[in-house]
Amino acid sequence: MISLSSSMLPLLFVLLFSFSWVTSAHTHEDFIECFSLYVEDSTDISKVIYTQNDSSYPSVLHFAIRNLRFNSTTLKPLVIVTPTNVSHIQAAIRCSQKNNLQIRIRSGGHDFEGLSYMSVLPFVILDLINFRSVTIDVTNKTAWVQAGATVGELYYHIAKKGRTLAFPAGICPTMGVGGHLSGGGYGALLRKYGLAADNVIDAELIDANGRVLDRISMGEDLFWALRGGGGNSFGVVIAWKIKLVEVPPTLTVFNVLRTLEQNATQLIHRWQYIANKLHEDLMITTYIRRVNSSQGNPTIQATFAGFFLGGVDKLLQLMNESFPELGLAKDDCLETSWIEAIILNRFPGNTSLELLLDRTPRFVTNYKAKSDYVKEPMPEIALEGIFERFLEEDIETPRLLLVPYGGKMDQISESSSPFPHRAGNIYKIEHQVSWSEEGKEASKRHVDWIRRLYSYMTPYVSKNPREAYINYRDLDIGMNSLAGNTSYEQASIWGRKYFKNNFDKLVRVKTAVDPANFFRNEQSIPPLSSW
Numbered sequence: 301m302i303s304l305s306s307s308m309l310p311l312l313f314v315l316l317f318s319f320s321w322v323t324s325a326h327t328h329e330d331f332i333e334c335f336s337l338y339v340e341d342s343t344d345i346s347k348v349i350y351t352q353n354d355s356s357y358p359s360v361l362h363f364a365i366r367n368l369r370f371n372s373t374t375l376k377p378l379v380i381v382t383p384t385n386v387s388h389i390q391a392a393i394r395c396s397q398k399n400n401l402q403i404r405i406r407s408g409g410h411d412f413e414g415l416s417y418m419s420v421l422p423f424v425i426l427d428l429i430n431f432r433s434v435t436i437d438v439t440n441k442t443a444w445v446q447a448g449a450t451v452g453e454l455y456y457h458i459a460k461k462g463r464t465l466a467f468p469a470g471i472c473p474t475m476g477v478g479g480h481l482s483g484g485g486y487g488a489l490l491r492k493y494g495l496a497a498d499n500v501i502d503a504e505l506i507d508a509n510g511r512v513l514d515r516i517s518m519g520e521d522l523f524w525a526l527r528g529g530g531g532n533s534f535g536v537v538i539a540w541k542i543k544l545v546e547v548p549p550t551l552t553v554f555n556v557l558r559t560l561e562q563n564a565t566q567l568i569h570r571w572q573y574i575a576n577k578l579h580e581d582l583m584i585t586t587y588i589r590r591v592n593s594s595q596g597n598p599t600i601q602a603t604f605a606g607f608f609l610g611g612v613d614k615l616l617q618l619m620n621e622s623f624p625e626l627g628l629a630k631d632d633c634l635e636t637s638w639i640e641a642i643i644l645n646r647f648p649g650n651t652s653l654e655l656l657l658d659r660t661p662r663f664v665t666n667y668k669a670k671s672d673y674v675k676e677p678m679p680e681i682a683l684e685g686i687f688e689r690f691l692e693e694d695i696e697t698p699r700l701l702l703v704p705y706g707g708k709m710d711q712i713s714e715s716s717s718p719f720p721h722r723a724g725n726i727y728k729i730e731h732q733v734s735w736s737e738e739g740k741e742a743s744k745r746h747v748d749w750i751r752r753l754y755s756y757m758t759p760y761v762s763k764n765p766r767e768a769y770i771n772y773r774d775l776d777i778g779m780n781s782l783a784g785n786t787s788y789e790q791a792s793i794w795g796r797k798y799f800k801n802n803f804d805k806l807v808r809v810k811t812a813v814d815p816a817n818f819f820r821n822e823q824s825i826p827p828l829s830s831w
């Protein structure tokens with residue numbers, strides 16, 4: 301068993317790194333030779349494989365780096381494979397195994413810690429950008445969506461078939477369904493229909509032996525593990541079959557903004573008592589940020605963002621019953637369709653469906669984020685402590701996102717999928733800080749700040765374990781040995797936070813399907829054989 305203290309990390313990085321640098325030229329040639337032999341069809345492999353010598357390597361690598369903190373990473377892959385055929389994925393797996401290379405699978409590249417495109421060990425990126433077809437079956441209300449499609453591409457194809465069909469995934473259109481559904485995936489339909497992963501009914505996976513499996517051939521335990529156990533532990537998901545859901549043709553959205561001077565503190569405090577108890581057709585998410593810093597009179601502003609599956613009159617009635625303090629007025633509301641609500645959230649003033657196909661994000665910044673679950677309302681005084689931290693001048697853009705649970709989330713048992721955060725949670729918090737200032741000092745200052753905030757939150761959030769959302773990946777909560785032989789005790793530290801007792805079943809599944817631990821990263825499920 302090795303346990304790395306953080307002070308040892310830099311040395312290990314240097315050692316591993318110089319090692320990969322010395323051997324890289326040799327290994328990448330061997331990999332390519334192996335790949336060409338393995339792929340029997342007439343593929344022009346120069347269109348599928350990129351090495352550091354190819355002029356398009358930097359653009360292929362950077363295209364899906366979504367956190368500027370990692371844009372200048374030196375932990376680059378020897379080879380990037382962009383498969384257009386299942387046989388390319390099988391070849392990439394075989395040839396990585398033969399050459400002792402790791403694989404990092406990338407769909408949309410939104411991993412908060414960059415695990416889909418960085419590794420300290422010599423590695424290959426398997427980038428699924430060309431695996432993105434979407435086939436909708438309107439009669440049966442199902443779809444097959446390939447892993448490299450973005451959520452936006454999926455929504456585009458659904459909307460083309462009708463405005464009353466939807467899917468309960470996230471709102472950010474550039475996320476890949478490969479990673480998003482592997483870790484759960486939630487959006488504005490969470491309280492009505494649960495997670496995206498709760499609506500997966502079949503999957504196609506390529507395992508460490510190169511076998512192509514579906515739900516029947518993989519068995520129910522592995523199928524269970526894929527729906528929330530996190531990507532990059534069990535194999536390469538190539539496609540999901542999903543159940544589409546129905547939404548009314550007209551729904552209503554609103555954004556109500558309130559500063560501290562407009563009673564934001566009292567309203568957020570009150571929101572905690574109603575957010576998870578509202579009718580399941582209504583979801584009110586709360587964003588908290590600092591505004592007006594540049595005008596010299598900074599304050600805190602809360603945005604109460606409402607999403608209601610119905611018309612405005614019904615909404616006003618519900619709000620009057622359950623959250624009259626917010627003072628929602630008809631003028632604050634917009635009646636629209638589900639798909640337009642999603643597009644407008646991203647592109648105010650334009651509802652063109654084609655906007656959903658754009659894979660480039662609006663902007664990319666440096667950021668660090670963390671998650672928490674809240675089971676008892678926080679007192680006002682605790683909120684005030686958060687705001688004081690938000691007003692610290694040397695921090696660029698702090699943000700808190702409060703996502704209400706309840707509704708459907710209360711009805712799904714903790715063990716029905718690896719995602720355990722169900723009944724008993726009022727809301728989830730995403731703590732986030734982003735910055736544009738360059739350099740290590742700025743990075744350290746912001747990361748230290750969010751770690752202090754996280755520590756401040758301890759008394760107010762879930763305990764034993766302090767729960768966390770795997771799609772909000774956070775390496776601060778613990779990680780595996782980089783040698784790949786993590787102990788059960790070591791992995792349980794972060795594993796129980798993400799999965800609670802489902803962690804044990806995930807370990808059993810991993811042991812059965814990938815005992816050699818080929819698919820691994822800093823927070824992948826370890827097999828028993830590595831204890």
Ligand SMILES: Cc1cc2nc3c(=O)[nH]c(=O)nc-3n(C[C@H](O)[C@H](O)[C@H](O)COP(=O)(O)OP(=O)(O)OC[C@H]3O[C@@H](n4cnc5c(N)ncnc54)[C@H](O)[C@@H]3O)c2cc1C
Nearest residue numbers: 407408409410411416470476478479480485486531532537
């Ligand atoms: C701007 C932004 C907004 C977000 N909004 C939301 C939100 O509203 N709701 C929400 O739930 N989450 C949200 N997230 C988090 C998001 O769900 C996760 O980052 C998710 O993992 C992204 O999937 P991806 O395919 O884009 O990421 P990637 O970085 O490609 O992958 C993430 C992880 O999954 C693995 N993986 C990827 N593809 C596969 C595959 N095909 N087979 C096996 N493993 C795979 C990767 O190796 C990596 O470990 C957001 C993230 C960002 C950056």
Ligand SMILES: *[C@@H]1O[C@H](CO)[C@@H](O)[C@H](O)[C@H]1NC(C)=O
Nearest residue numbers: 301302781783785787830831
């Ligand atoms: C893990 O691997 C390292 C490096 O190869 C080795 O020193 C250590 O003993 C291993 N630990 C276990 C538990 O096998």
Ligand SMILES: *[C@@H]1O[C@H](CO)[C@@H](O)[C@H](O)[C@H]1NC(C)=O
Nearest residue numbers: 324325326328351352353354
């Ligand atoms: C790059 O090209 C040079 C010269 O052609 C070759 O010697 C080297 O091995 C190549 N390196 C990589 C990483 O492809």
Ligand SMILES: *[C@@H]1O[C@H](CO)[C@@H](O)[C@H](O)[C@H]1NC(C)=O
Nearest residue numbers: 339340341343384385386387
């Ligand atoms: C994929 O590979 C198979 C088997 O090698 C081959 O028959 C098929 O034509 C390939 N498909 C494409 C689209 O290249």
Ligand SMILES: *[C@@H]1O[C@H](CO)[C@@H](O)[C@H](O)[C@H]1NC(C)=O
Nearest residue numbers: 358362365368371372664665
């Ligand atoms: C990321 O780095 C690449 C290569 O250095 C550069 O071309 C690109 O502009 C950078 N991206 C951003 C958003 O700065």
Ligand SMILES: *[C@@H]1O[C@H](CO)[C@@H](O)[C@H](O)[C@H]1NC(C)=O
Nearest residue numbers: 435436437438439440441442
């Ligand atoms: C709907 O599902 C049934 C049963 O799985 C299948 O036979 C049928 O072909 C599907 N309908 C369409 C339009 O594909």
Ligand SMILES: *[C@@H]1O[C@H](CO)[C@@H](O)[C@H](O)[C@H]1NC(C)=O
Nearest residue numbers: 558561562563564566625627
């Ligand atoms: C804030 O709350 C106080 C006391 O409840 C109330 O008197 C006041 O009108 C509120 N202010 C605003 C701007 O809503």
Ligand SMILES: *[C@@H]1O[C@H](CO)[C@@H](O)[C@H](O)[C@H]1NC(C)=O
Nearest residue numbers: 559561591592595597599601
């Ligand atoms: C920001 O400051 C300006 C100027 O003082 C003020 O008019 C405005 O209301 C402030 N905005 C907020 C959201 O407090």
Ligand SMILES: *[C@@H]1O[C@H](CO)[C@@H](O)[C@H](O)[C@H]1NC(C)=O
Nearest residue numbers: 613616617618619620621624
């Ligand atoms: C809100 O409810 C109160 C009493 O519960 C009622 O008097 C009032 O008319 C309602 N307002 C609206 C807009 O429905």
Ligand SMILES: *[C@@H]1O[C@H](CO)[C@@H](O)[C@H](O)[C@H]1NC(C)=O
Nearest residue numbers: 647649650651652653654655
């Ligand atoms: C809306 O977006 C579409 C697609 O990008 C673009 O063609 C169109 O010009 C935009 N319309 C407006 C009014 O900006």
